[in-house]
Amino acid sequence: MFDYETIRVIWWVLIGVVGIAFALTEGFDFGIGTLLxxxxxxxxxxxxxxxxxxxxxxxxxxxxxLLGGAIFAIWPAVYATLFSGLYAAMLLVLFALFFRPAGFDYRSKLENPGWRNAWDWALFLGGTLPPVLIGVLVGNLILGLPFHLDQDLRTFYDGSFWALLSPFALLCGVTGLLLTTFHGALFLKWRSEDVIHDRAVLAVEFLGPMLIAALSAVMLWVFIGIDRPEITQMAGTGAPSNPLHKTVVGNGAGWIEHFMQYPWMWSAPLAGLGGFAMAWWMGKGESRMGAFLFSSVGIVGIALSVGFALFPFLLISSTDPKSSLTLWDASSSHSTMVLAFWITVIFLxxxxxxxxxxxxxxxxxxxxAAVLKDSHTLY
Incomplete structure (x- = not known):
């Protein structure tokens, strides 16, 4: 039903949708943990x-x-490169996430103040570390990761964990934390009353300008301070996957030129900055749902900005541009992608x-009052 080129693009969109769903929903969860x-x-x-x-x-x-499983099934080369080369960073994300189920489930089992305070800080760590580390990962996706492929398409990672912590990547990590905390504050404002509601409004008022400034700094740095690789020759987009069947130059036309080539893509960063600006302006007032929805628009805009900017790259190699992985040459077989598509269409x-x-x-x-009434059933 779908040719190889079409199903590749469809899965690029579907995995992007899953990533955005994760950012929208787990984003405010992380923010709640940070603010707790x-x-x-x-x-x-x-x-x-x-x-x-x-x-x-x-x-x-x-x-x-679901995001990790989809990448494993559809872009196995991307999964192998990320989860082997960034093993230490991925373990840190995993260990930070361990705090969350334990914190939620065990915090209120005992009434001891020290016990509960310890789990509160565990939830804080579980809500703060993942967005920072994921932001650092996004920063490195833009900068490029130090890996190369041999003739047998085996991946060799040439960097270290500490090399991931460049100034730009750290700025992206801080931006990720500000984004989830701001999104969480708006969600908390929507679902709370009285003094907690008022403190959430203060958090929104304080975090909004910081988030917009951080996002603006990231965008400016990308557009004027980072080189974008460019594919000068490649196999057909419907050809079997082989990342080495292309020619890539490390210093291409640049990120601005990439967006200027497709002017409609500017709608994504504008939606990102505009959505967060509106969320901040409305969040300072009485708006609940509207402010949160505009924050969601901002998240979608930023996620699309990253996707559009990288397209068709999935992973950029900073040490061997030819080894960079794209959606045209890092995907599973045609039959695997079609089968996975129909499973997704049914169950998603x-x-x-x-x-x-x-x-x-x-x-x-x-x-x-609701928590006191159902004290034994709620967290």
Whole structure:
């Protein structure tokens, strides 16, 4: 039904959708964890904050599992390069995520203040470290990773963990943390009342300008300070996958020229900055849903900006540009992609409908009275 070129593009879009779903949902979960020790001043206030995401955080985290599984099935070369070359960084993300289920499930088992305070800080770490590390990863995707392929298409990573922590990548890490914390503050404002609601508004007012400034700095750095590789010759887009069947120069036309070649792509960064600007302006006032939706527009815009900027690259090699992986030469077989597509078409709508059902059932403000009433069933 679909030729090889078409199914590759379809899967590029589908995996992008899964990544955006992860950023939108797990983004505010991470933000809630980061804000927990600062907005919640008492044990009861912290229980209120935790229970704004208590019923949905596990389902939101599944998007990350689905993202990893989709990359494994559709872009195995990308999966192999990332998870072997960045093994230490991936383990740090995994270990940070370990704090979350333990923190949610064990925090309220004992009434000891020291016990609960320790798990509050565990939830803080579980909400703060992953967006920083994922931001650093995105920064390195733009800069390029030091790897090369041999003639047998085996991947060799030429860098180290510390080499990932360049100034640009660290700026992207800080930006990732600001993004999730801002998004989480808007979600908390939407689902809370009284003093927690007021503190969330203050957090929105404080974080908004910092996020917009950080995003602007990242975009400016990309456009004027980083070289973009350029493919000068490659096999047909419907050809079997072989990353070495192309010619790539390390210093191409540049990121601005890439966007100027397709002017419609400028809508993505504009939507990103504009969405967060509107979310900040509305979030300072009485708006709840509107501010959060504009923040979601901002996240979608930034995610699309990264995808459009890299296209057709999936992983750029900074040491051997020819070894860079693209969606045309790093994908699975045609039959695998078609089979996975039909499985996705059947089951993804079911997942989305169930997710919508869950949010509709549990929706509403979480209050101190509600937590005290159901003290033994809520976190």
């Amino acid at each position: 020790p600062f907005i919640g001043k008492t044990d009861l206030e912290r229980r209120v904050i935790i229970n704004t995401v208590g019923a949905t955080w596990e389902g939101n985290q599944v998007w990350l599992v 709508p079911i997942v989305l409908l169930y997710t919508r059902f869950v949010y509709r059932i549990i929706w509403g403000s979480v209050t101190e």
